[in-house]
Amino acid sequence: MFFRERQQITILIVAGVIIGGFVLFRYLPLHKRRKVVRQIRAAQALAVTKGTANSRQLPLFEEQVQKLQKTVGNYEASIPAQRALGVFLQRINDLMNEYGLTEQVIEPDAEIRADELQCIQVKMQCKGQLEQLFSFYKGLRGLDRLIRIERVKLENDNSFSGKVSMETKAIIYYSAEAGKDRG
Secondary structure, X not given: OHHHHHHHHHHHHHHHHHHHHHHHHHHXXXXXXXXXXXXXXXXXHHHHHHHHHHHHHHHHXXXXXXXXXXXXXOHHHHOOOOOXXXXXXXXXXXXXXXXXXXXXXXXXXXXXXXXXXXXEEEEEEEEEOHHHHHHHHHHHHHOOOOEEEEEEEEEEXXXXXXXXXXXXXXXXXXXXXXXXXXX
C-alpha cells in the first residue's frame, strides 16, 4: 500500500512538473507572442485607417497647394539677385508721373541685412487725388519686385482742394548674394 501511495505521489509530481513545464515553457511564451501579434495588428489597422483618412484629404491639400502657388506666384523672381536700386527708384518715379502725382520725394533709407535677403527702406512722398494715390499703390503691387509697405500716412490738404499728401515707408528686397558681391 505504501508503495502504491508513493507511486501515485510520484505520478502526481511528474504530472505537475509536466503541466508546469508546459505552462512555463510553452503556454506563457505563446501567450506573450499572441499578445504582441494582437498589438502589432492593432497598430497596423490604425496605420491603415490613418492612411485611408489622409488619402481622402490629399485632394484638399493639393488644392490648397495650387491656391498658395497662385497667390505666391514666382516669389523668387520678385527678389532680384542684384541691388539695382537706381532702376527701381526710377520705376517708382515713372509710376508717380504716370498717375499725375506732384511734389514727389523718393529717398532710400537704411539698409538691413539678413541671412538670405537684404532689405532697403525707401521713403516716398507725393500729393494727388485719392484715386491717383490708390492707382499708384496698385501700380506698385504690379511691379516685378517684392515690396512691403511698412507705413502709410495720408493727410488732407488744408485748402480743401481735394489733394491728399501721402507719406509711405516701404521696404524692397534683393538677394543677400548680391550684397556679398558688392562687398
